[in-house]
Amino acid sequence: MAKPIGKSKQELIQAAMQCLVDNGIANFTLKLVATYADVTQGTIYYHFKTKEQILLEIIKYICEDSWGKLFENDQFTISAALEIIKSRFKNDAFYHKLLISLIVLGFNNPLIKEQLGQVLMNENDSLLFGIKKLWRASPIDGVSLTTWSIFFNALIDGIAIQLITCEDFPIDTFYKELEKILITIQQLEE
Known part of the structure; x- marks a missing residue:
């Protein structure tokens, strides 16, 4: 898989943290993180498999x-x-x-x-x-x-x-x- 262009891993972690704070652990998904980071789900899966x-x-x-x-x-x-x-x-x-x-x-x-x-x-x-x-x-x-x-x-x-x-x-x-x-x-x- 080619490295996606866009956000750094650090920026994705920041977006994931905000997603977690806003939505809680029970509602936390990689799809929602992608929305918070304004990237595709593929970008999230490139950096984080699970x-x-x-x-x-x-x-x-x-x-x-x-x-x-x-x-x-x-x-x-x-x-x-x-x-x-x-x-x-x-x-x-x-x-x-x-x-x-x-x-x-x-x-x-x-x-x-x-x-x-x-x-x-x-x-x-x-x-x-x-x-x-x-x-x-x-x-x-x-x-x-x-x-x-x-x-x-x-x-x-x-x-x-x-x-x-x-x-x-x-x-x-x-x-x-x-x-x-x-x-x-x-x-x-x-």
């Missing part, structure tokens, strides 16, 4: 973009990291709804499971990179910085589940208090 593939690309894009913004000025702070994480809850938390939906699909699809596993490992690595900027060593003997990064990633995804399922989840209060906890942990290391 709906799941474009959804994985959206997850990867959000992860890389958010961590890239955080590290671009070498100004990693607890507050900045929490703001990036909170930004993923915008637009009705579609990032985490998408992530959880893909995890469920991964139960029966080894390729999706493998690709999501890589996304999560990249997230852990990004967190580890940030933690190393804040801490010279773990504040608790015998607990590696790698374990801290995995713990924080799991914590954030677990909070996302509560945010999605609990209508009155106190997100602002939670993140304000989480920031206090993290600053206190950081002070233990100093």
Whole structure:
């Protein structure tokens, strides 16, 4: 198949994200993405063979973009990291709804499971990179910085589940208090 002329893969991902925000996961189709991107379905299928593939690309894009913004000025702070994480809850938390939906699909699809596993490992690595900027060593003997990064990633995804399922989840209060906890942990290391 010849490469279609028109939109870049990145532009298609942007259109797909807007389509997802506007229509939700249940109504998300490659045909609808083509409409949002103002391209043919063939253009979409050239870049993304399946709906799941474009959804994985959206997850990867959000992860890389958010961590890239955080590290671009070498100004990693607890507050900045929490703001990036909170930004993923915008637009009705579609990032985490998408992530959880893909995890469920991964139960029966080894390729999706493998690709999501890589996304999560990249997230852990990004967190580890940030933690190393804040801490010279773990504040608790015998607990590696790698374990801290995995713990924080799991914590954030677990909070996302509560945010999605609990209508009155106190997100602002939670993140304000989480920031206090993290600053206190950081002070233990100093």
